[in-house]
Amino acid sequence: MSVNLFRPIRYSVFAIALLSGVAYAVAPPVTGGEKRADKKNQEDPEYVAEMKAKVFSKEAISVANGEHRFNQTCVYCHGYKGSGGKAKMLQGRDFDADYLFKTITKGKKRGSLVMPPWKRTFTPEERWELVTYILSLSEEK
Structure with a gap:
């Protein structure tokens, strides 16, 4: 019962x-609405330009940070030191820094190959560090 x-x-x-x-x-x-507001502020063009200036002012450190991040996330498709693989080779190519930043941010689709957008994964500073590393690869010919 x-x-x-x-x-x-x-x-x-x-x-x-x-x-x-x-x-x-x-x-x-x-709760946590501040974090969302911070994320939106991070994509503000003025903030992105500020991060670009900051990263390029300490280029040696930025290249090292970018290399570390590249080896964790990009090497599978772009190969060791950008030597190529599933995606195009990055070594020895002349890139515009703003083009690279936009491509990393928004991703790219070429046929069946898809580079994911990294906007939600990396901060603008981290994306600019990737750009400095990729630009350093073009100098190593």
């Missing part, structure tokens, strides 16, 4: 847990 008494309580607890989970999935808490 005690089992029958607790059955409605168990079902109501289950229903409350289920509904609160659905409510959270549909409308997550508002």
Whole structure:
């Protein structure tokens, strides 16, 4: 008889847990809105230009950071030191820094080959560091 008494309580607890989970999935808490605002501010053209100047002012460190990031994320398609692979070779090519930044940010599609956009993964500073590394590859001919 005690089992029958607790059955409605168990079902109501289950229903409350289920509904609160659905409510959270549909409308997550508002906390952390500052982070979203910061992300939007990071894509502001003035901020991107500021990061470009910062990265190019400390080029040696930026190239090292860019190389580390390149080896973690780009080497699979672009090969060791940009030697080529699934994607085009980056070594010995003359690139415009702004073109590289835009390509890294927005990605690229060429036929069935797709380079993903890195805008949500890397900050503007990290993307500019990748640009400095790729530009250093063109100098190594």
